[in-house]
Amino acid sequence: MEFPFDVDALLPERITVLDQHLRPPARRPGTTTPARVDLQQQIMTIVDELGKASAKAQHLPAPITSASRMQSNRHVMYILKDTSARMAGKGAIVGFLKVGYKKLFVLDDREAHNEVEPLCILDFYIHESLQRHGHGRDLFQYMLQKERVEPHQLAIDRPSQKLLKFLNKHYNLETTVPQVNNFVIFEGFFAHQHPPARKLPPKRAEGDIKPYSSSDREFLKVAVEPPWPLNRAPRRATPPAHPPPRSSSLGNSPERGPLRPFVPEQELLRSLRLCPPHPTARLLLATDPGGSPAQRRRTSRTPAGLVAQSCSYSRHGRLNSSSPNTGLPVRSRSCHSMGLGRNPCTRFLHRPRLHQPSPGQWVGICSTPGSFETCRNVAAPGLGDRSPLSHLQSQYYFSLTEDLAKARPHNGCIHSFIHSTGFIISAKSFVSYF
Numbered sequence: 001m002e003f004p005f006d007v008d009a010l011l012p013e014r015i016t017v018l019d020q021h022l023r024p025p026a027r028r029p030g031t032t033t034p035a036r037v038d039l040q041q042q043i044m045t046i047v048d049e050l051g052k053a054s055a056k057a058q059h060l061p062a063p064i065t066s067a068s069r070m071q072s073n074r075h076v077m078y079i080l081k082d083t084s085a086r087m088a089g090k091g092a093i094v095g096f097l098k099v100g101y102k103k104l105f106v107l108d109d110r111e112a113h114n115e116v117e118p119l120c121i122l123d124f125y126i127h128e129s130l131q132r133h134g135h136g137r138d139l140f141q142y143m144l145q146k147e148r149v150e151p152h153q154l155a156i157d158r159p160s161q162k163l164l165k166f167l168n169k170h171y172n173l174e175t176t177v178p179q180v181n182n183f184v185i186f187e188g189f190f191a192h193q194h195p196p197a198r199k200l201p202p203k204r205a206e207g208d209i210k211p212y213s214s215s216d217r218e219f220l221k222v223a224v225e226p227p228w229p230l231n232r233a234p235r236r237a238t239p240p241a242h243p244p245p246r247s248s249s250l251g252n253s254p255e256r257g258p259l260r261p262f263v264p265e266q267e268l269l270r271s272l273r274l275c276p277p278h279p280t281a282r283l284l285l286a287t288d289p290g291g292s293p294a295q296r297r298r299t300s301r302t303p304a305g306l307v308a309q310s311c312s313y314s315r316h317g318r319l320n321s322s323s324p325n326t327g328l329p330v331r332s333r334s335c336h337s338m339g340l341g342r343n344p345c346t347r348f349l350h351r352p353r354l355h356q357p358s359p360g361q362w363v364g365i366c367s368t369p370g371s372f373e374t375c376r377n378v379a380a381p382g383l384g385d386r387s388p389l390s391h392l393q394s395q396y397y398f399s400l401t402e403d404l405a406k407a408r409p410h411n412g413c414i415h416s417f418i419h420s421t422g423f424i425i426s427a428k429s430f431v432s433y434f
């Protein structure tokens, strides 16, 4: 990739490492030095152009690498310059590799959750005219040495087919450990729990819960795939027919498509709290023995969820049949079809109806796409005990109890799922419930 300025002088080394400051490297002695601000502008132009080229190569609707994203994240970019004779003069850029540490919740091969902070491969691109010439390997190898990591310790953010083949060829990475998020990890990831895959403290204060561990590609999300556990892929020994993010990366592996604005979780939650109840909800609340949402939030036992009765989904595919566990009526009708699915106020309607969870039982919720929270369902009065599982990347509720495998998404309704009792549980209602 060529630029209208002297790339060769701007980046004296074959590989340049950039962090969030995007500082221009020191220039070779004897080189004329333009104003520092101009140099930084040139660096930013390179980063932006590389990001665009990478997005195009990966058929992404928008770049996931840009100067502004670099400045707002603690990512590291390795930029490879073309040092060949044909590029004598202004020089050219061959490609780049972007990495960064991310707090992730990953499943091990026993499907146990592990909170780790591995180095992640976030973006990787070699110019089309120079692919399969070993440049990618040079860059990758340099990064491994600089970051002092082994390939199997890495987590890869939605790798492309080419990258999977690359990792297989150069580093023998083949068998993946299925995940519920967009990240792909390989066998051996848990073999060495020394940094960079450092385990995080098991618990953190409620206020610390943040919607983090999101994939850099999260904001590109548009379509909702069948959620976990429905889309669970078996452990495989060979690279998948489709890129793992779409097949083995479970839960939120969107198809690439047009951009949709991402609503931050806190914003959504704020709006949830401020949002007046849905008119129907008001009606229900008026006759609700459970009292105000605040009261319910402090109650671990709830009366039957009204909408759970009127808007539930039959796992047995019968209309107006009864739930096998509760005897209550269930119908194959989605929240969306009732016009309720995306209304935050439906939390009042989708009253959680767990089958009297026992003290200390874990139940999971997802409050917004791309973030996840869990609450310990405590029998004692008071607020539920928030867990650090907020890092889990799932668009769906799920239960961490023995019912987990039976939990199913509500038909097309991304904010609710069907508990094994047959009741619809809304993530949002759960937030307010606790």
Ligand SMILES: CC(=O)SCCNC(=O)CCNC(=O)[C@H](O)C(C)(C)COP(=O)(O)OP(=O)(O)OC[C@H]1O[C@@H](n2cnc3c(N)ncnc32)[C@H](O)[C@@H]1OP(=O)(O)O
Binding pocket: 054, 057, 058, 121, 122, 123, 124, 125, 126, 127, 130, 131, 132, 133, 134, 135, 136, 137, 138, 156, 157, 158, 159, 160, 161, 162, 163, 165, 166, 167, 169
């Ligand atoms: C987390 C993420 O960043 S996912 C996005 C990864 N980036 C992309 O998919 C963008 C387009 N692809 C590229 O930019 C490059 O192909 C990269 C970065 C994946 C690899 O860089 P390269 O310089 O081509 O790699 P290098 O030459 O060192 O290794 C070649 C090997 O990579 C794999 N590979 C590279 N290109 C291809 C391709 N078109 N088809 C299949 N495999 C490929 C193969 O294993 C290949 O070995 P082979 O030629 O013997 O089959």
